[in-house]
Amino acid sequence: MNVHGWILVVACASLGGCGGGHAAPIANGPDRVLPAANPLAVQRMLEGVSLAKDPRSQTRAMDRLREALAVDPNLWEARFDLGILQANQGDLANAEAQLRAAFKIAPSREEVSVALAEVQRRRGLNKDAALGLEDFVKVHPHALEARTLLVSALRDSGQSERAIQQAREVLARKPGDSAALAELALCHLGKGERDTAQLLVKQALEANAKSALAHRVEGLILLNGGDDASAFRAFSKAALEDPRDITSRLNMGAVLLRAGAYSKAVEQYRSALIAAPDESFARIGLAAALRGEAEGKNGKLIDEARLLLEKVLESDPHNVSGNFNLGLLYADSLRKPGEARAYFERFLEDAPKDHPSRAEAAQQLASAKVTPDVGDKAAGTKK
Numbered sequence: 001m002n003v004h005g006w007i008l009v010v011a012c013a014s015l016g017g018c019g020g021g022h023a024a025p026i027a028n029g030p031d032r033v034l035p036a037a038n039p040l041a042v043q044r045m046l047e048g049v050s051l052a053k054d055p056r057s058q059t060r061a062m063d064r065l066r067e068a069l070a071v072d073p074n075l076w077e078a079r080f081d082l083g084i085l086q087a088n089q090g091d092l093a094n095a096e097a098q099l100r101a102a103f104k105i106a107p108s109r110e111e112v113s114v115a116l117a118e119v120q121r122r123r124g125l126n127k128d129a130a131l132g133l134e135d136f137v138k139v140h141p142h143a144l145e146a147r148t149l150l151v152s153a154l155r156d157s158g159q160s161e162r163a164i165q166q167a168r169e170v171l172a173r174k175p176g177d178s179a180a181l182a183e184l185a186l187c188h189l190g191k192g193e194r195d196t197a198q199l200l201v202k203q204a205l206e207a208n209a210k211s212a213l214a215h216r217v218e219g220l221i222l223l224n225g226g227d228d229a230s231a232f233r234a235f236s237k238a239a240l241e242d243p244r245d246i247t248s249r250l251n252m253g254a255v256l257l258r259a260g261a262y263s264k265a266v267e268q269y270r271s272a273l274i275a276a277p278d279e280s281f282a283r284i285g286l287a288a289a290l291r292g293e294a295e296g297k298n299g300k301l302i303d304e305a306r307l308l309l310e311k312v313l314e315s316d317p318h319n320v321s322g323n324f325n326l327g328l329l330y331a332d333s334l335r336k337p338g339e340a341r342a343y344f345e346r347f348l349e350d351a352p353k354d355h356p357s358r359a360e361a362a363q364q365l366a367s368a369k370v371t372p373d374v375g376d377k378a379a380g381t382k383k
Helices: 039-052 055-071 077-087 091-105 109-124 126-139 144-156 160-173 179-192 196-208 212-224 228-241 247-259 262-275 282-295 299-316 320-333 339-351 358-367
Strands: none
Touching: 039 055, 055 077, 055 109, 077 091, 077 109, 091 109, 091 247, 109 126, 109 144, 144 160, 144 179, 144 228, 160 262, 179 196, 179 212, 212 247, 212 282, 212 339, 228 247, 247 262, 247 282, 262 282, 282 299, 299 320, 320 339, 320 358, 339 358
């Protein structure tokens, strides 16, 4: 697998930017002049933020934020927080729309620019994320969080040299920055320069031994070298350093999947879904682990896997991994090639040209052109 396939993007971790009014921008540069925030809208927004602290009250929290926006559409903080909640629920399209609206109102807020780019990256729109972040750092050259995320977006959109340039810009402004060093290590790993990547991640860990990101990158480098056991230990360290960040747990699950340890992979992905119930990467990983554990003998596990993947595509119909995995499930586990065709077709339409699974999808699609099994729905049916 291409190394970038192991880099699992995590949703924005928490609400923020809710000061109860139209606060001044963090970065330099003026936002457009706004009237004073409506007090009732602020009250509803704060009620929403309070409700959002309880995982059982997410729907009510979003309702309060919508009420705030009905009163004051210019309350960018409410749009920002609503977008974050929607992203955490897996509703990425609507999250992107809210964050775009927040950015239009408050274009100098770094947290809005970063959150918008994170959602775009989760949707696979790394080039869009990179373009937006590049525009932002041109106006706000000292916005280091945005510039560090720009490194990731450029790297994942295949622009390695530009990613390296941006990482060096961060290090020029903040020498020894652990996150920038770790991102730079990934850039060099993507170019096949493993020794350079190892040196950079060593520097990142020396700068911050508790950096979850640096430990994750160390794991990816070890994984690239075929040392799955050491990679798993590095991901475990990352999870210990930052229990709120499920990325390392997802990577641990990926290692277990690769090793064929399906039952243990199921445990990892279920654990991740407890922390983030709507995380699409965890759902896709759990579905793959359930397919492996079932081994064609347990229909209940296959049904659960199918429902997980359908839920992913319900929120994001163009999710590349979701379409590929659901296609495999129909083709291999359920023996319904007619049902599989639509998913492989959509995968090939949306996947990058260098995606490592394109050849397999094309082969599966060619096999799926045979007459559908009895009981299949018409080929190409959208789920």
